[in-house]
Amino acid sequence: MAIDMSEKATLIIKNISNLITMRGPNRPRKKEEMSEIGLIKNGIIAASKDKIIYVGSGDLPKDIEIAQDAKIINAQGKTVTPGLIDSHTHLVHGGSREYELFKKLEGESYLDILSSGGGIYDTVESTKKASFDELLKKAEKSLNRMLSYGVTTVEAKSGYGLDDFDTELKQLEVIKELNRIHPIDLVPTFLGAHAIPKKYQGNVDKFVDILITEMIPYVAEKNLAKFCDVFCEKGVFSVDQSRKILSAAKEHGLFLKIHADEIEPLGGTELAAELGCVSADHLVGASDEGLKKMAENNVIATLLPTTTFFLQSEKYANARKMIELGIPIALSTDYNPGSSPTENLQLVMTFGAIKLHMNPKEIITSVTINAACALKLEDKIGSLEVGKKADMAIFDVPNIEYLIYHFGVNHTQTVIKNGEVHDIAVVS
Numbered sequence: 092m093a094i095d096m097s098e099k100a101t102l103i104i105k106n107i108s109n110l111i112t113m114r115g116p117n118r119p120r121k122k123e124e125m126s127e128i129g130l131i132k133n134g135i136i137a138a139s140k141d142k143i144i145y146v147g148s149g150d151l152p153k154d155i156e157i158a159q160d161a162k163i164i165n166a167q168g169k170t171v172t173p174g175l176i177d178s179h180t181h182l183v184h185g186g187s188r189e190y191e192l193f194k195k196l197e198g199e200s201y202l203d204i205l206s207s208g209g210g211i212y213d214t215v216e217s218t219k220k221a222s223f224d225e226l227l228k229k230a231e232k233s234l235n236r237m238l239s240y241g242v243t244t245v246e247a248k249s250g251y252g253l254d255d256f257d258t259e260l261k262q263l264e265v266i267k268e269l270n271r272i273h274p275i276d277l278v279p280t281f282l283g284a285h286a287i288p289k290k291y292q293g294n295v296d297k298f299v300d301i302l303i304t305e306m307i308p309y310v311a312e313k314n315l316a317k318f319c320d321v322f323c324e325k326g327v328f329s330v331d332q333s334r335k336i337l338s339a340a341k342e343h344g345l346f347l348k349i350h351a352d353e354i355e356p357l358g359g360t361e362l363a364a365e366l367g368c369v370s371a372d373h374l375v376g377a378s379d380e381g382l383k384k385m386a387e388n389n390v391i392a393t394l395l396p397t398t399t400f401f402l403q404s405e406k407y408a409n410a411r412k413m414i415e416l417g418i419p420i421a422l423s424t425d426y427n428p429g430s431s432p433t434e435n436l437q438l439v440m441t442f443g444a445i446k447l448h449m450n451p452k453e454i455i456t457s458v459t460i461n462a463a464c465a466l467k468l469e470d471k472i473g474s475l476e477v478g479k480k481a482d483m484a485i486f487d488v489p490n491i492e493y494l495i496y497h498f499g500v501n502h503t504q505t506v507i508k509n510g511e512v513h514d515i516a517v518v519s
């Protein structure tokens with residue numbers, strides 16, 4: 092096992108029944124690699140402040156110095172994984188849309204609700220009305236929940252201001268502030284192209300122009316986002332409009348994501364391959380041709396099965412076909428007030444098994460190293476290896492199969508973020 096003896100251990104987790112390291116190359120894992128989780132039985136892991144300095148089994152080598160006030164955790168009977176990564180969320184928003192669930196139960200579709208001025212537009216109004224502090228407090232509560240589920244890094248999008256740039260910026264500033272005050276690391280994404288603003292419904296190209304010439308350059312220049320995203324969907328942004336927006340973002344140095352073929356097979360998957368998006372997300376309606384192109388161009392598929400569930404759709408993304416084609420998969424909550432109001436990534440993992448037919452090892456890969464790659468953070472997080480961040484979750488479960496099987500509850504006992512210990516109240 093690799094070892095760094097230059098610093099004293101400040102945290103040791105020992106007697107770990109199942110230590111899931113995810114060790115291996117710092118790149119997206121595909122095909123059979125998605126089932127290589129680097130399991131160590133009777134594992135031990137040591138960190139010096141926020142960095143991992145040792146990963147192995149049995150005892151710590153004698154030559155590692157232990158700090159006097161080192162924290163030692165006994166993880167007998169437990170399972171330890173890299174801190175989970177939620178790589179697609181709409182974390183910062185005002186209000187809620189519980190009424191929409193019941194409209195959908197009465198037969199209205201998500202896109203019907205959106206085209207009649209509800210859905211995302213409803214949240215745009217609530218987010219405009221909410222103060223910076225109100226948005227901050229609400230998102231902080233969600234982040235606390237996410238941390239409690241074992242999540243240590245979260246992507247967060249704007250997208251509830253649209254043409255109201257001040258609201259878009261307010262969301263991005265809230266994300267920046269949360270990054271400062273909350274243990275979870277946040278990765279900001281600009282999603283001004285989340286719906287056609289009501290004012291531009293007859294003139295979408297004008298809004299695309301504003302996005303390209305004003306909003307994206309400003310967001311990039313002020314370093315307010317790492318990624319740019321577009322909702323490419325029937326009745327929202329077309330493939331051509333999405334191409335224009337994402338190409339401009341690329342020119343301004345932003346990495347790309349796309350909400351692609353979520354409901355209708357429009358061609359967002361093909362566009363993701365053409366532009367070299369880091370990830371294409373949703374993909375329920377993706378064409379076989381589009382998927383082949385994604386595989387050829389190393390685009391990660393971020394799948395969001397709780398969204399499909401909550402939209403009450405019969406058809407889920409074809410994860411097995413994607414894995415067969417060599418597309419790396421990340422799994423995420425898509426936490427948002429309309430189509431996936433849950434912060435529970437453990438629940439998403441269960442959906443990964445039951446609805447996407449992924450095996451437990453593929454599922455763990457999808458919420459650790461592949462999710463890290465979907466955020467371009469694979470050099471820092473996603474696996475437990477010397478030199479990487481001390482971000483880990485200790486689950487009170489005998490194996491990862493159990494974590495996925497006993498569903499809808501929280502199995503986290505302790506979360507380690509940047510080497511800091513956060514105890515989570517579990518019922519045992």
Ligand SMILES: N=CN[C@@H](CCC(=O)O)C(=O)O
Nearest residue numbers: 211322398425427428429430
């Ligand atoms: N589909 C577009 N955006 C979100 C939903 C946002 C909302 O409904 O507020 C999604 O990824 O599911």
Ligand SMILES: [Zn+2]
Nearest residue numbers: 179181350425
């Ligand atoms: Zn989304």
